[in-house]
Amino acid sequence: MPAKIATPDGYLPQKPETLAAYLSGIEAVRRILGGTPEKWTIAEVGDGNLNLVFIVKGPEGGVAVKQALPYVRLVGESWPLPLSRAHFEHMALSEQARLTGNLVPKIHHYDEILALIVMELLEPHIIMRRGMIAGVEYPRFAEDISSFMARTLYFTSDLALTASAKKALIAAFAGNTALCKITEDLIFTDPYRVAELNRWTSPQLDGYAARWREDGDLKVAVSRLKLKFLSSAEAMLHGDLHTGSIMLTTEDTRVIDPEFAFMGPMGFDVGAIMANFLINFFAQDGHEAQPGARESYRAWVLATLEQIMTSFRTKFLQLWRENATGDAYPASLFQGAEGEARLEVERHAYMDRLWADTVGFAAAKMIRRVLGLAHNIDLEWIADPDRRASCEARVLTLARDMMVNSGRYPTIASVTEAARAMRRDMKSY
Incomplete structure (x- = not known):
């Protein structure tokens, strides 16, 4: 079995119960969601092959949160995968936004340690x-x-x-x-x-x-x-x-x-x-x-x-x-x-x-x-x-x-x- 991917100090895969506390510390996200964390709803909706994806909604609005896992989600821990893919995704989204404007979702926050991107919630898309x-x-x-x-x-x-x-x-x-x-x-x-x-x-x-x-x-x-x-x-x-x-x-x-x-x-x-x-x-x-x-x-x-x-x-x-x-x-x-x-x-x-x-x-x-x-x-x-x-x-x-x-x-x-x-x-x- 391939060796597990080393994760940085502070990395932790998020769950609905931990994500609310994390997002409450980001002012820009708090403004989008409105209200207090107790009034937010969080659902893990990822159906892709690689990552965790959460939909977070508050009284005023919502965000999407994507977090990389240190393995291929479709296969499991037997297939390790670097968290750095979140870095490349953030970099690509930023460049695509510069070149194409609103043809990509807006980024609200990026956390290199958690390999996590908070971005615009696309609804009713x-x-x-x-x-x-x-x-x-x-x-x-x-x-x-x-x-x-x-x-x-x-x-x-x-x-x-x-x-x-x-x-x-x-x-x-x-x-x-x-x-x-x-x-x-x-x-x-x-x-x-x-x-x-x-x-x-x-x-x-x-x-x-x-x-x-x-x-x-x-x-x-x-x-x-x-x-x-x-x-x-x-x-x-x-x-x-x-x-x-x-x-x-x-x-x-x-x-x-x-x-x-x-x-x-x-x-x-x-x-x-x-x-x-x-x-x-x-x-x-x-x-x-x-x-x-x-x-x-x-x-x-x-x-x-x-x-x-x-x-x-x-x-x-x-x-x-x-x-x-x-x-x-x-x-x-x-x-x-x-x-x-x-x-x-x-x-x-x-x-x-x-x-x-x-x-x-x-x-x-x-x-x-x-x-x-x-x-x-x-x-x-x-x-x-x-x-x-x-x-x-x-x-x-x-x-x-x-x-x-x-x-x-x-x-x-x-x-x-x-x-x-x-x-x-x-x-x-």
């Missing part, structure tokens, strides 16, 4: 993944998430930063190695080998799992993606940008939980959004009461995905044209109309390379959510294992082709058309 399972449409989401990705990725890249500023940002996030290791193993390695924590719908998908472990083309393709993840410090990533890390209403979007933040390849974040929309698209067959009952929602999912990807590209390019302040592609090399025209061609070539990465990373995310440790409730909540396996088999089959034959997917329209065809033509696992 819900986790997006739950809303999409229920078939809720979010008309603002494409606009908001494309802005979030474009601004966080562009302004932390060499296109906007000086070399010294970029290297400082790399250094600031370099210590988040434990959470990067989770990604490296659970996304890029474990689904393609025998691994103790792997799981899938069995026996229905046993054959898929076995074939994935023997698929040389697939293993080479995912290894190339892993190498890019390990070596390409292109921009500050959220690192876990899926529909479970977004809270929203039909009118407001907030991105949460950036504890996996690090400097990595931009396509990893963009691909995570794509993967989760494709998973939800295929999962709708398992949630509809009658065949075809959710046809209009499936259409919304893919149309929104197309809008996200198109808007992201447009916004990123516009930021580059208007904010070319980085040391990459120096303006002195592209003077005059001819120079600008040549640079514009290169900008689009850059975005094409980013798109190719996005397709591959999306595929890797899709596969890990079916064959790896941590699954999506989009699929997990399908009660009938045969129906669930049929949805999952479509996810796996499309993902493999996206990863191995990425050249077949030059545009988002080619991806969404392939998803429609996969659902139409592949009837069962």
Whole structure:
């Protein structure tokens, strides 16, 4: 068993009965909650894989409290995990707030010793993944998430930063190695080998799992993606940008939980959004009461995905044209109309390379959510294992082709058309 993580003096996992006393000593939080601690209600609501999460309400308002544990909550103390992830989450939230404003929750207090963040209580927001399972449409989401990705990725890249500023940002996030290791193993390695924590719908998908472990083309393709993840410090990533890390209403979007933040390849974040929309698209067959009952929602999912990807590209390019302040592609090399025209061609070539990465990373995310440790409730909540396996088999089959034959997917329209065809033509696992 790995050694337990050493915790600093004063660290103590919070409980409702201890948290009230702690929060009462923070003036800013007392003002938000109002009243006295005896009038506050505290509930532990964390349903994620890693941390404690509390909702605290008082006579005047409420806050959310997130505290890191010295292990992976999903697994237990047999999987130690550093508390420093709270430090990286706080740093990422602060940077994201600077770049995107109200697209992330406001931080009220941060405690380094307790690895604890007190932040804005998002109500009546819900986790997006739950809303999409229920078939809720979010008309603002494409606009908001494309802005979030474009601004966080562009302004932390060499296109906007000086070399010294970029290297400082790399250094600031370099210590988040434990959470990067989770990604490296659970996304890029474990689904393609025998691994103790792997799981899938069995026996229905046993054959898929076995074939994935023997698929040389697939293993080479995912290894190339892993190498890019390990070596390409292109921009500050959220690192876990899926529909479970977004809270929203039909009118407001907030991105949460950036504890996996690090400097990595931009396509990893963009691909995570794509993967989760494709998973939800295929999962709708398992949630509809009658065949075809959710046809209009499936259409919304893919149309929104197309809008996200198109808007992201447009916004990123516009930021580059208007904010070319980085040391990459120096303006002195592209003077005059001819120079600008040549640079514009290169900008689009850059975005094409980013798109190719996005397709591959999306595929890797899709596969890990079916064959790896941590699954999506989009699929997990399908009660009938045969129906669930049929949805999952479509996810796996499309993902493999996206990863191995990425050249077949030059545009988002080619991806969404392939998803429609996969659902139409592949009837069962």
